[in-house]
Amino acid sequence: MPALINVPAKAKRGGVIEIRTLTSHIMETGFRHTVDGKLVPRDIITSFTCRYNGDEIFRADLFPAIAANPYLSFFTVAKESGKFEFEWIGDNGYSSTASASIIVE
Amino acid sequence: MRVWRAIAAAALLAAAPALLAGEIPIDARRSGYSFMGPDTRAMQDDDTSNPGMLFVLEGEALWGKKTGNAEKSCADCHGDARSSMKGVAARYPAIDKALARPVTLDQRINRCRTNHQQATPLLYESRDLLALSAFVAHQSRGVAISAGDDPQAKPFVEQGRELFMQREGQLNLACTNCHDDNFDRRLAGAPVTQGQPTGYPLYRLEWQTLGSLERRLRSCMSGVRAQAYDYGSPELVALELYLMSRARGLPMETPAVRP
Numbered sequence: 001m002p003a004l005i006n007v008p009a010k011a012k013r014g015g016v017i018e019i020r021t022l023t024s025h026i027m028e029t030g031f032r033h034t035v036d037g038k039l040v041p042r043d044i045i046t047s048f049t050c051r052y053n054g055d056e057i058f059r060a061d062l063f064p065a066i067a068a069n070p071y072l073s074f075f076t077v078a079k080e081s082g083k084f085e086f087e088w089i090g091d092n093g094y095s096s097t098a099s100a101s102i103i104v105e
Numbered sequence: 106m107r108v109w110r111a112i113a114a115a116a117l118l119a120a121a122p123a124l125l126a127g128e129i130p131i132d133a134r135r136s137g138y139s140f141m142g143p144d145t146r147a148m149q150d151d152d153t154s155n156p157g158m159l160f161v162l163e164g165e166a167l168w169g170k171k172t173g174n175a176e177k178s179c180a181d182c183h184g185d186a187r188s189s190m191k192g193v194a195a196r197y198p199a200i201d202k203a204l205a206r207p208v209t210l211d212q213r214i215n216r217c218r219t220n221h222q223q224a225t226p227l228l229y230e231s232r233d234l235l236a237l238s239a240f241v242a243h244q245s246r247g248v249a250i251s252a253g254d255d256p257q258a259k260p261f262v263e264q265g266r267e268l269f270m271q272r273e274g275q276l277n278l279a280c281t282n283c284h285d286d287n288f289d290r291r292l293a294g295a296p297v298t299q300g301q302p303t304g305y306p307l308y309r310l311e312w313q314t315l316g317s318l319e320r321r322l323r324s325c326m327s328g329v330r331a332q333a334y335d336y337g338s339p340e341l342v343a344l345e346l347y348l349m350s351r352a353r354g355l356p357m358e359t360p361a362v363r364p
Contacts (some may be wrong), residue, residue, distance in 0.1 A: 002162040006153035024159040027313075068313035069156040 001025065005086065007100040011078035019050065019058075020073040023088055023096060029064040043091035048072060053082040062090075077103045128351075129285055129299060134356055136303045137363055140289075140296040145310070150360035157239060157308035157360025160232075160315045161311050164240025167233060172211055173224025179237075182221060186244050194242035195250045195357050198346040200257045207261050207346050211317060212337060229336035235315045239306045242359035250303065250357060253350030256303065265347025274331030280344075295364070301352040302345070304361020318345050 006020040030042025050058040088096045117299045168179045184187045198207040215226035227234035253262045269280040284300035305318040323333040
């Protein structure tokens with residue numbers, strides 16, 4: 001599934017940077033019924049992780065009350081040039097990844 | 106007696122402009138964007154927070170994907186959408202020469218699929234159709250709307266205008282009663298807009314997904330307790346054409362975000 005990632009291309013060493021992520025997912029709550037009364041099974045993203053050069057720097061658990069196409073924004077300190085890796089894990093074996101690189105001067 | 110009749114006639118004449126308030130002057134036309142709060146505006150303005158852009162990305166992938174018995178992709182005929190599709194959505198719905206009636210962008214995509222790709226048409230409001238039309242319409246972002254300029258389209262614009270002015274449903278309301286006469290007021294806390302279709306298909310927070318102008322029109326129709334026209338019906342296409350011609354000159358915003 002496509003994702004939109006916003007990581008600054010360049011940052012100063014020790015500077016605080018904002019990372020914004022948006023991914024495509026229906027986030028079906030599992031509480032809704034179809035017109036003929038059948039329960040629509042839950043289908044959500046349950047976990048999001050961000051790694052910075054392999055180290056986990058941010059993790060979030062997601063729940064049915066979170067809207068479709070979850071948007072997450074968080075901050076970190078720019079320590080060294082390298083790569084951010086993002087991973088979304090969810091129901092029915094859902095897994096999606098994305099990455100972005102940064103140059104720290 | 107004659108004096109009273111003259112006074113009554115004068116009073117009627119004085120009241121006439123208010124009764125015929127009707128259409129919005131060209132320089133007073135405003136996109137739904139101007140009725141939104143700062144948070145929703147910020148969401149639309151930043152392409153990495155606008156969820157509609159996820160559909161544009163999906164549409165871009167579909168544009169290059171070969172499909173149907175002809176094993177052709179959109180790109181095989183139309184090339185780079187950034188140049189070939191620029192300004193196209195601002196002209197839709199447009200007259201299809203073979204059908205001699207206007208077709209929406211969704212219908213144009215499906216006609217291309219059946220005629221040139223020999224593929225099955227995509228269902229209205231299906232993810233793939235919304236993604237493709239969002240991708241195509243996104244190429245017109247910032248382009249001034251010019252739909253309905255074609256002289257052949259005039260009778261259909263007029264049909265759409267009549268539907269817009271026609272009261273319907275158990276609440277007996279016409280589109281014009283809210284969107285010409287009462288915009289900038291509130292309906293159950295939500296602002297009533299002018300109903301200018303500048304950013305379709307758009308991401309509606311209430312829907313939690315992207316949706317077409319036809320979906321929006323149909324939800325207004327069920328709102329006034331009327332029987333909504335079917336997707337792709339000539340009435341909805343005419344309404345869509347009238348709305349686009351009514352928004353003439355406003356810039357396209359696809360994919361817009363609305364509450």
